Amino acid sequence: MRSSTLLALSSAAASYALPTIEAVGGKFFTSDGDQFFIKGVAYQLTEKDPLVDTEQCTRDASLMKKLGANTIRVYHVDASEDHSGCMSAFSDAGIYTMIDMDTFDTYILPNDPWWNQTQLDRYSAVMDAFQNYDNLLGLFVGNEIIAINNQSLAAPFIKASCRDLKAYRDSKGYRKIPIGYSATDIAELRPWLQDYLTCGGNSSENIDFYGLNSYQWCDPSTYSTSGYENLQTQAKDFPVPIFFSETGCIKPGPRLFDDQDSIFGPEMVNDWSGAIIYEWIEEANEYGLISYGPQADATATGENVVGGFTRAGTPTPVSPDFDNLSKHWATISPTGVARSNYDATSVSTRACPTSTASGWLVDGNVAIPSLGQTLGSGSYSSVPSATGTAASPSASETQNSVSGSKEIAGMGAGLVSVMMVFAFWL
């Protein structure tokens, strides 16, 4: 008992090296009063929790620091494990964490959504496990739950989960850890979803930040031809921090990461809070920034080999991706605005969108489901509208439809069916 107490104390002390981060108006600020911009990397080595192997985290954190990253995003964690070693390793490298609270068996389903106590308990357990680390930047209530337009009926359930997790956070006296959502970048959902999740005027029910998984910018490209100009128009004065929770198109290659100059430059930096590059590990989808070893046969088995890729060891940069990104980030360090000079009321107010014939089905500021309600059984009935049910399902990406396949390995089997539906409708 004593040794684990000592371990907990020493790692808690080490994790206090970084200032905490809060969402204020449309921006993130550190507890030192500086605006914070995310330079992030998606970090999921297998389907299992990557924040339990301290030696591996230490090796990766060290190279991420060289890359210039200050944040990782982790999709799957096990709340019952000890994360103190990894959280300290990342903290020591100046790296924050953003963690998805949902698990493979609890995430909100797109076509048959419900929100109940089982989910709330599981998400809360993740919050409990990480809330004490100062380098916990934020928590996601979901990732790409809605991937085609007619799944927008799930949006009130996203809001319900947000409401209950924020109430839980506050009831436990935790700091104001930002709680948000990570969205698919689908033309039929923009800007309705981002507006809906921030509308209605009650911050207890709204997301604290909005992440967009967007693969629209495929090098060589530009601000005006990539689609980013349109994203920027829709994000102007956004009421909560908005950022790319995944980005990094690989087609046709090579990846130049020139989009980073726009995101952190004059075109977008006043409205966006940075970007998370998909992804750290090289695997079958070829989005990796590093590799742990040469590709093996897909059927090869070994201690750290899954699906033909080594999932642990010494990270080696993938060329030219790693260097190109690190060179961009090295030249980019926006200071933004100091919290003391920031007027949080300068952000825009978003109206709750009315339903549309093109398939946004939630009509205005509907009542949000209470805990235990489901859409399928009809216990939640605030949403339906005639236009909505008539809309034909679709999901068209304005620029780059290859993005739909990118996450299957990283996200695991849970999303495969969603992605297949998505690909089918493309």
Ligand SMILES: *[C@@H]1O[C@H](CO)[C@@H](O)[C@H](O)[C@H]1NC(C)=O
């Ligand atoms: C959306 O459309 C698909 C394909 O027609 C259908 O299977 C699904 O049930 C629809 N979802 C909703 C929420 O209506």
Ligand SMILES: *[C@@H]1O[C@H](CO)[C@@H](O)[C@H](O)[C@H]1NC(C)=O
């Ligand atoms: C939540 O819903 C799931 C799926 O229907 C069910 O298995 C679980 O028992 C429910 N939890 C509660 C507390 O009702």
Ligand SMILES: *[C@@H]1O[C@H](CO)[C@@H](O)[C@H](O)[C@H]1NC(C)=O
């Ligand atoms: C805001 O939302 C919370 C949670 O749903 C609710 O308890 C509170 O009454 C709402 N406030 C207003 C002013 O409607």
Ligand SMILES: CC(=O)N[C@H]1CO[C@H](CO)[C@@H](O)[C@@H]1O
């Ligand atoms: C900024 C930078 O280093 N760009 C390089 C990215 O990779 C390509 C392909 O190797 C190089 O041609 C660029 O110079």
